[in-house]
Amino acid sequence: MSLYDDAVLVLKGYEGQEELRQAYLDHLQAHPDGLWKACHAGHITASALVVDPSRERVLLTLHKKLRMWLQMGGHCEPEDTALEAAALREATEESGISGLTLLPGGPVRLDRHAIPAPCHWHFDVQYAVLAPPGAVQEISDESLDLRWFGYDEVADVADESVVRLMEATRARL
Numbered sequence: 001m002s003l004y005d006d007a008v009l010v011l012k013g014y015e016g017q018e019e020l021r022q023a024y025l026d027h028l029q030a031h032p033d034g035l036w037k038a039c040h041a042g043h044i045t046a047s048a049l050v051v052d053p054s055r056e057r058v059l060l061t062l063h064k065k066l067r068m069w070l071q072m073g074g075h076c077e078p079e080d081t082a083l084e085a086a087a088l089r090e091a092t093e094e095s096g097i098s099g100l101t102l103l104p105g106g107p108v109r110l111d112r113h114a115i116p117a118p119c120h121w122h123f124d125v126q127y128a129v130l131a132p133p134g135a136v137q138e139i140s141d142e143s144l145d146l147r148w149f150g151y152d153e154v155a156d157v158a159d160e161s162v163v164r165l166m167e168a169t170r171a172r173l
Helices: 003-013 018-030 083-095 151-157 160-172
Strands: 043-051 057-063 072-075 109-114 121-130 143-150
Touching (some): 018 043, 057 083, 057 151, 072 083, 083 121, 083 143
Parallel strands (some): 043 121
Antiparallel strands (some): 057 143
16 A cells, blocks of 8 residues: 555544544645645645653654754655654654554544745644653754653643644543
8 A cells, every 4th residue: 555545544534623634635635746745735744742651741852943842753755654654753763762652543633734935734644652661862863952841841842733732642541
């Protein structure tokens, strides 16, 4: 199965956010290249919120370009076989933590946000992953910093999209 086919199946099976979910599906139908960064009308991205083994904190990255505290994530790559694989790859690369495991149940949320030209939109499919016991993070080239935050600290450092992802993740846990 292609990544495109996987994305359509994942989105068709996603429950909640019906209007936004349909916008993602409409985008893919209108843009067969809508998974790739080269699609300037916007493209699907995959991200994951990293949760510590005790399920009391989340790991956020201080994004180098945006200078904002965010979950791990980014663009799909040709070698990605599924959206969840892309999210897991991005989380592993950006956190430096091996052995991350996806929370069951598929995506936790969808979040569409405007991005600077030449592209227009990121259609982010958001997952959550659990870090293994003893996990030690390592800053990647894409980050200025990585830090664990208690749930009650996230709203003080991150924007509403990250807060909504954290809240949805906690409900899933």
